[in-house]
Amino acid sequence: MIRTVLIDDEPNNITTLQELLLRYCPLIEIAGTADNAQTGTEVITETAPDLVFLDIEMPYGNAFDLLNGIPTIDFEIVFVTAFDNYAINAIKYSALDYLLKPVNIKELQAAVQKAANKLDTKNIHKRIDTLFYNLYTPKNAFQRMALPTLDGLVFVNTEDCIRMEAKNNYTIIYLKNAPSVIVSKTLKEFEDILSKDQFSRIHHSHMINHYYVKKYHRGRGGYIEMEDGTTIEVSIRKRDEFLAKFS
Numbered sequence: 001m002i003r004t005v006l007i008d009d010e011p012n013n014i015t016t017l018q019e020l021l022l023r024y025c026p027l028i029e030i031a032g033t034a035d036n037a038q039t040g041t042e043v044i045t046e047t048a049p050d051l052v053f054l055d056i057e058m059p060y061g062n063a064f065d066l067l068n069g070i071p072t073i074d075f076e077i078v079f080v081t082a083f084d085n086y087a088i089n090a091i092k093y094s095a096l097d098y099l100l101k102p103v104n105i106k107e108l109q110a111a112v113q114k115a116a117n118k119l120d121t122k123n124i125h126k127r128i129d130t131l132f133y134n135l136y137t138p139k140n141a142f143q144r145m146a147l148p149t150l151d152g153l154v155f156v157n158t159e160d161c162i163r164m165e166a167k168n169n170y171t172i173i174y175l176k177n178a179p180s181v182i183v184s185k186t187l188k189e190f191e192d193i194l195s196k197d198q199f200s201r202i203h204h205s206h207m208i209n210h211y212y213v214k215k216y217h218r219g220r221g222g223y224i225e226m227e228d229g230t231t232i233e234v235s236i237r238k239r240d241e242f243l244a245k246f247s
Contacts, residue, residue, distance in 0.1 A: 008055040037061030094131035095146035
């Protein structure tokens with residue numbers, strides 16, 4: 001069983017989430033609930049949960065204030081929020097999970113299963129550190145990413161990602177001064193979260209970091225030459241959008 005704590009400032013939200021978990025997620029055991037950051041910290045300390053569903057916006061401190069106040073975080077976290085805002089990208093970068101309200105049953109079951117799969121790993125501290133780094137770093141600065149691989153997580157700075165190549169439901173990420181990494185995410189997922197000022201998807205199978213573009217060669221769609229010597233075709237559909245970023 002997965003000992004679980006629910007923290008949300010709306011009692012109805014706690015009741016609804018509790019009912020959904022008990023009905024559709026048989027691995028879950030509700031160990032406690034709380035309605036703000038202060039009582040949430042107390043419940044977590046008292047119950048030592050495996051998993052916490054944590055509302056982001058609450059009175060008397062938000063979810064990040066709560067996490068900042070806990071000396072040792074040794075539980076998985078699923079953030080729950082009604083707002084698809086700046087914090088969501090930081091959560092995605094950090095390989096942490098979130099649910100948007102109203103909670104979808106299938107997404108809830110998937111979140112519980114992912115949390116169960118991660119409970120035996122020991123990288124929650126690195127993921128939380130990555131989350132806070134991205135939350136409190138200026139939006140135009142380079143970010144950090146937690147990349148899920150077959151062996152665990154690899155933590156990299158986005159500035160070190162030269163290019164990305166799609167391989168079915170995986171993505172190969174080519175890094176500066178490091179071996180390439182095969183990541184269990186699609187290229188579309190990276191396209192959704194990475195800065196459009198820094199990265200461009202120039203082809204169905206390729207996304208590149210602007211900082212490593214050496215030369216653009218004209219043609220029907222043309223092709224680019226990267227600093228690592230790679231040449232990549234630019235699709236006709238993507239050409240104008242890509243070139244506009246350098247005009």
